[in-house]
Amino acid sequence: MKRPLRWNIALGVVLLLLAALVLAPFWFVLTGSVKDPAEIIARLPTMIPDNFTLQHYTKLLAASDYPIYMLNSLLVATASTLVTLGLAIPAGYAFFRMSFRGRETLYRAILLAYAFPSIVILIPLFGIFAKLGLVDSRLALVLVNVAFALPFAIWLLRSFFAGIPVEIEEAARLDGGAPFTVLRRIMIPLVAPGIAAVAVFAFVTAWTEYVFASVLILSDDKRPVPVGFSGIIGQYQIDWGLLLAGASLSILPVVILFAFVGRWFVAGLTEGAVK
Amino acid sequence: MTRMHKTTLLGGAALAVLLPFAASAQTELTLWHMEQPPHRVDRVQMLLDEFNAAHPEIEVSQEPQNWGEVYAKAPAALAAGAGPDMLFAIPDFAPILKGMGALTSVADFVEELDAEHDFIDSTVEAYSYDEGVWAVPLYNMSMNLWYRPSVFEAAGIDVPTTWDDWSAAAKALTADGTYGMGLPANQQLYTDQTVYSVMANGGASEIYNEDGSLRFDNPQTVAAYDFYNGMLEFSPPDAPSWTWGEAEACFASASCGMIMQFSVISTYDTQAEGDAADLGVAAIPSQDGETHNTIAYANAVMLLSRDEGKMEASKTFIRWLLKPENYGRFLNMEPGLFMPVTADGAEADSFWSDPMVEKYRSQIETVIDNSANGMLFGFTSGRVFPAIAAISAQNVLAETLQSVAVKGMDPTEAVADGQARMQDLTE
Numbered sequence: 001m002k003r004p005l006r007w008n009i010a011l012g013v014v015l016l017l018l019a020a021l022v023l024a025p026f027w028f029v030l031t032g033s034v035k036d037p038a039e040i041i042a043r044l045p046t047m048i049p050d051n052f053t054l055q056h057y058t059k060l061l062a063a064s065d066y067p068i069y070m071l072n073s074l075l076v077a078t079a080s081t082l083v084t085l086g087l088a089i090p091a092g093y094a095f096f097r098m099s100f101r102g103r104e105t106l107y108r109a110i111l112l113a114y115a116f117p118s119i120v121i122l123i124p125l126f127g128i129f130a131k132l133g134l135v136d137s138r139l140a141l142v143l144v145n146v147a148f149a150l151p152f153a154i155w156l157l158r159s160f161f162a163g164i165p166v167e168i169e170e171a172a173r174l175d176g177g178a179p180f181t182v183l184r185r186i187m188i189p190l191v192a193p194g195i196a197a198v199a200v201f202a203f204v205t206a207w208t209e210y211v212f213a214s215v216l217i218l219s220d221d222k223r224p225v226p227v228g229f230s231g232i233i234g235q236y237q238i239d240w241g242l243l244l245a246g247a248s249l250s251i252l253p254v255v256i257l258f259a260f261v262g263r264w265f266v267a268g269l270t271e272g273a274v275k
Numbered sequence: 276m277t278r279m280h281k282t283t284l285l286g287g288a289a290l291a292v293l294l295p296f297a298a299s300a301q302t303e304l305t306l307w308h309m310e311q312p313p314h315r316v317d318r319v320q321m322l323l324d325e326f327n328a329a330h331p332e333i334e335v336s337q338e339p340q341n342w343g344e345v346y347a348k349a350p351a352a353l354a355a356g357a358g359p360d361m362l363f364a365i366p367d368f369a370p371i372l373k374g375m376g377a378l379t380s381v382a383d384f385v386e387e388l389d390a391e392h393d394f395i396d397s398t399v400e401a402y403s404y405d406e407g408v409w410a411v412p413l414y415n416m417s418m419n420l421w422y423r424p425s426v427f428e429a430a431g432i433d434v435p436t437t438w439d440d441w442s443a444a445a446k447a448l449t450a451d452g453t454y455g456m457g458l459p460a461n462q463q464l465y466t467d468q469t470v471y472s473v474m475a476n477g478g479a480s481e482i483y484n485e486d487g488s489l490r491f492d493n494p495q496t497v498a499a500y501d502f503y504n505g506m507l508e509f510s511p512p513d514a515p516s517w518t519w520g521e522a523e524a525c526f527a528s529a530s531c532g533m534i535m536q537f538s539v540i541s542t543y544d545t546q547a548e549g550d551a552a553d554l555g556v557a558a559i560p561s562q563d564g565e566t567h568n569t570i571a572y573a574n575a576v577m578l579l580s581r582d583e584g585k586m587e588a589s590k591t592f593i594r595w596l597l598k599p600e601n602y603g604r605f606l607n608m609e610p611g612l613f614m615p616v617t618a619d620g621a622e623a624d625s626f627w628s629d630p631m632v633e634k635y636r637s638q639i640e641t642v643i644d645n646s647a648n649g650m651l652f653g654f655t656s657g658r659v660f661p662a663i664a665a666i667s668a669q670n671v672l673a674e675t676l677q678s679v680a681v682k683g684m685d686p687t688e689a690v691a692d693g694q695a696r697m698q699d700l701t702e
Contacts, residue, residue, distance in 0.1 A: 037546035041451065064313040124353050130355030144651040214344040216350060220337075221317075231311030231341050234611060236416075237541050238520030239312070 005274050026251075033057070033244035040240045056241035056248075060232075066246060068221055069228035073207055074253065076224055078139050080145035081199050081204035084153050087146065088198055093183050094155030107158070110151040118148070118211050126215060136218040144216070145206040153198040160194030161187060196261040205256055278504050280479065282648040291352060303590040304335045307349070307359040310359075310608060318608035326595050334587045335361075338685050346371065353579065359568045360580040361595055366401040366654050367571050367668070369409050370661035372579075380407030381578055382588055393618035398573035401651060404659035410575035411593055414606055414613040417571035417646035418472045421526055421557040422533045429582035430532075434557045437564035438477070438502055445509035448532030455509035457531035458515035468570045469535045469554035471652050474499040474672075476561035482652045482697075483660050492694035498562070500686040504679045535559060538642065539613030540635050556638045558645045571649020573616050599623035611635055614643055642665075662701040673697050 003011075027047075029230050032040050033056055060066050125144070126135065134140040164187065172186045188195070210226040217223050223231075225273045229250065233243045277310040310319065316339050336692065338359065340348065345362075349372065352358040358377070385399060385408045398412035422436075427434065430448055435441035445455030459466045474480060477672050479495035511525060523539050525531035528546035540574045543554055551610050558567035576591045596605055598616060603625025610631035615621040621643060626632065632639055652672070653663025674695035684692075 009389075026640060038528075041528040043528050043530045057314075063317070101618070105547065122347065125349040127355055135352070135355065135357050177565055183405045214341065215348045218338055218340075218348075218352065220339055227341070227344075230343070231339060232311040232313060235309075235342055236537055237312075237609070240546070261339055266620065 029244055029247050032250045033241065035241075037241050040244065047224035048258055056239075056245035058229050059239075060242055060245045060249070064232050064242075065220055065223075065228060066225075066249070069225045070249070070253075072138060072222060072228075073224040076141045076205050077136075077206040077253075078144065079142045081202040083142060083146045084149045084202040085195060085199060087193065088153035089184070089188065091150075091154045091159055093187060094190065095123060095158045096156060097179065107155075110154060112151075114148075114151065115271075120213055122211065125212070129216060135216055138222060139211070140216045141206075141213055141224065144212045145202070145209055148209075149202040149205045153202060156198055156201075157194055160191040164190050179185050200257060200261055204254055206273065207254060212274065292553055298313075300332060301433075302333050302584055304333065304334055304361060304585060304588055304592065305359040305632070306361045306363075306576075307340050307345070308337065309340050309342045309345060310361040310363075311341060312609075318604065320605075322596070322601060322605055325601075326592060329595070330591065333591060335592055347683075348375075350375055358579055360578070360585050361592070361696075362577045362579055363409050363413070363579050364575050366651055367574075367658075367664050369402055369575070369577060370664040372577060373405070373409050373661070374664075377579055378409045378577055378588075378621060380409060381411055382408040384578075385411055385679040387616075388594070388597060392599075392620065395570075395573075395616050395618075397649060398575075398616040401573060401654040401659065402575055404537055404605060410577045412573040412575045412597055412616040413596075415571060415573045415616050415646055415649070416537045416613065417642060417649045418468055418535050418537060418559065418569045419645050420533055420557045420559050420640055421536055421539050422557065423553050424528070424555045426529070426532055427555070429509050435556065435560045436567075437560055438562045440564075441560040442502075445533065449509045449543060453532060454511045454514075454525070455532045456506050457517070457522050457525045457534040458507055458510045458514055458517035459502065459522060460507060460510075460676055461517055461675075462670050462673045462677050463518055464667075464673075465518045465522070466676060467652075467667065468576075469671050470499070470503060470676050471570045472535055472559050472568075474652075475502050475570065475650055476559055476566075477502065478562065479562055480568060480652075481574075482655075482663065483658070483667075485658070487660055488635055489694050489697050492691050493698055494612055497686045497690050500676060501652075501677060502562075502681050504686065515677075527621060538612040540631065540638060544631065544634070549640070551634050554635065556641045556645075566648065567645070568648045568650060569645055570651060571646045572651045572654075574613075583607045586697045600625050602626070606633060611639055612643070614639075614646055623691060665700040666697050669696075669700055672701070 028045070031047070034052050035046070036053050036055070038050045039046060039050055052227065057066075095103065115128065129135045129140050134143070167263050168190070172182045177185065208226060209224075211225050213227045219228065220228070229246045232246060233239060239267060306323075310316065310320065316337070319337050327334055346368065349358060350361060353372070353375070356664060362372075364372070369378070382403075386396070388394070388411065389399070394412055395415065398410060398415060402408055402410045402412065413465050421435065424449065428446075432445075432447050433440070435444045443455075445498040448455035463551045477495050477499040479493065479499050482489065482491050484490045494664060511530065513521075519536065522531070522536055523533045523542045524546075526534045526536070526539055527542050531548075540554070543549060559569050561567050576593060577587060578593075580589060582594060595601060597620070599619045600623070602615070602617070602620045604613060606620070606626055607629040610629050615626060617621070620626060627636070653660050653667065671693055674696065675689050678692060679686050680687035
């Protein structure tokens with residue numbers, strides 16, 4: 001059935017408004033980062049920069065440790081993502097396939113990790129990590145990120161495994177496939193959208209984590225972007241150009257990741273636990 | 276084997292034996308500070324490189340931290356034995372580390388430095404209590420009133436000295452999308468500082484009575500909150516969420532006729548017109564127009580090492596840093612913001628010869644003059660009440676203002692609530 005023209009126009013207007021609402025902050029951050037300092041703080045903001053300059057990016061990359069922070073974030077977020085996937089895939093499959101006493105209780109209990117505000121365990125965790133010699137190490141951040149991303153990742157993946165017709169798995173078993181082989185050869189390819197969703201979730205969680213990184217990392221050269229960058233912009237005096245350039249660059253890896261796996265991510269969310 | 280070969284071999288063997296001792300004889304010190312902007316880190320590094328080159332037996336390295344995190348991070352790191360040897364502080368922060376037994380009194384060391392450089396007394400007083408001195412003052416900051424002379428001239432108004440003048444000037448400058456007075460009302464440290472600057476100019480500088488009981492709830496405090504709330508009428512609508520940076524941007528973009536800030540020099544020079552002749556700075560107006568007070572506090576360094584050798588090496592570094600030929604360059608890691616705490620530092624060529632300081636010399640001289648009447652809540656009149664750390668950490672002054680400005684509570688009632696809150700926090 002064809003929609004009347006006025007409904008199409010109304011729908012278009014609503015979509016445009018929504019797009020403007022979502023994209024406006026990005027637009028102002030990105031365009032602001034290439035404006036000269038006076039234009040950034042001008043009383044009336046300009047939509048299109050009057051003058052184009054890369055001075056803030058030059059300053060950010062040449063005069064600060066921002067590139068080191070980016071590298072640290074990439075290392076920590078990538079490692080956190082890989083470890084989360086490495087643990088969540090077999091764990092999600094085990095919760096789906098294996099029968100053992102207390103399975104449902106344990107499955108529900110793992111989400112309790114989300115019940116604790118992270119700030120509550122910050123100081124005790126610092127003490128434990130200090131005893132293990134992990135304070136001021138990127139490994140500490142990977143462990144924390146994995147600990148926080150893993151419960152949701154397991155939940156999500158179990159739902160994906162449950163969505164695969166049981167006949168496929170049974171056929172593989174009848175052909176003599178061991179559980180691990182079935183998981184690797186049959187199940188993992190079938191839940192690829194779910195794995196992509198978990199990967200994006202784990203990466204973004206690690207990329208944006210601030211609280212633990214701010215306390216567990218002591219040295220400037222090991223700081224990830226959120227912590228290092230918050231220091232660069234200053235307290236009493238803010239360099240707004242630097243702030244906008246840093247903010248623009250900090251979203252770049254996440255944008256790139258979404259560009260590659262975004263479609264899978266959306267498919268993952270709609271086909272998985274959120275369905 | 277020739278004599279030369281023998282000599283070379285013996286020399287090599289001697290080096291191999293002695294080098295480890297030489298290496299182990301070097302004292303390594305870690306300095307935590309909260310001056311994270313890159314140019315400040317660079318300046319500190321430049322000074323550290325010079326110091327380390329001049330003192331091969333000591334190696335000082337810096338680890339910049341963030342003020343937003345250090346209150347949790349430093350106690351945790353010290354408790355875990357991973358803390359620094361030297362840590363910068365403000366008066367509110369020192370009692371927290373002292374409370375956990377991390378500080379040793381440096382009274383004798385401060386006395387020695389005072390004899391050589393002559394500290395401004397109030398900077399030492401803020402760290403002197405419980406029969407000790409708990410940090411060495413390093414650099415001063417004080418709140419001032421900033422304005423543009425050309426804007427005042429165009430509006431036909433003089434620099435305000437009384438609250439009535441101030442209010443009238445803010446009203447006159449509020450027109451055509453500009454605001455007379457940019458004031459924050461956020462529950463944050465900046466608001467604490469601006470509120471206290473108004474309180475101190477209205478006879479309400481004392482939070483405590485002599486006996487240590489709270490006297491926040493008094494008519495002068497109520498009048499200060501009432502006045503502040505009235506001045507918010509001439510501030511931009513987003514001002515309640517401001518911190519220092521937003522106020523500076525408002526002033527630099529000529530959207531605010533006046534603001535209260537430690538310094539705007541750096542931002543004004545790099546992000547606004549940078550015309551030194553059109554940057555005005557004055558003392559914060561007082562209720563009676565006579566004594567002008569302001570919030571001011573000295574940042575200091577706490578010496579945390581328990582190792583005697585490290586403690587002595589830390590003192591060697593501080594002695595070197597406070598020498599006039601080095602001290603001015605240290606202060607000018609942010610020209611116009613950090614002021615000297617020593618008499619010889621205030622005259623040091625290394626301070627006044629910085630190009631930015633030369634350009635804004637008259638403004639900086641006024642800032643130094645204004646800081647003579649600087650005070651900090653909980654640290655006034657030579658008395659220090661360490662319990663103020665909890666009150667400051669919760670931004671109770673700002674919280675009380677929010678009760679008035681955001682919730683619309685009567686100032687009398689809000690100030691009474693504020694005192695009750697302070698009582699709760701310190702019990």
